[in-house]
Amino acid sequence: MGATVRETVNAAKQRFGESDLADLFKGASKVVAMKGKKLEVLHPEKDADRLADHVLGPTGNLRAPTVRKGKTFLVGFTPDGYDAHF
Secondary structure, eight states: OOOOOOOOOOTTTSOOOGGGHHHHTTTOSEEEEEETTEEEEEOTTTSHHHHHHHHBOTTSSBOSOEEEETTEEEESOOHHHHHHHO
């Protein structure tokens, strides 16, 4: 049974920067930031000071792809990271 996509946002048209992170991740229990083979699990309330370093790209915008599954956000991509959550 496949997952249902409820909302899609075009990252080229809508940007999310550091000032948007608190609202974007509000209510999230964890954020899994993936880059290369690195996978970092962050908790938005406890790790707010480190969140931007892990989820924003060099342009200062939210890295793509970003997927929300329940109360978990997946930012970036690694096959192992996605396999663990889907």
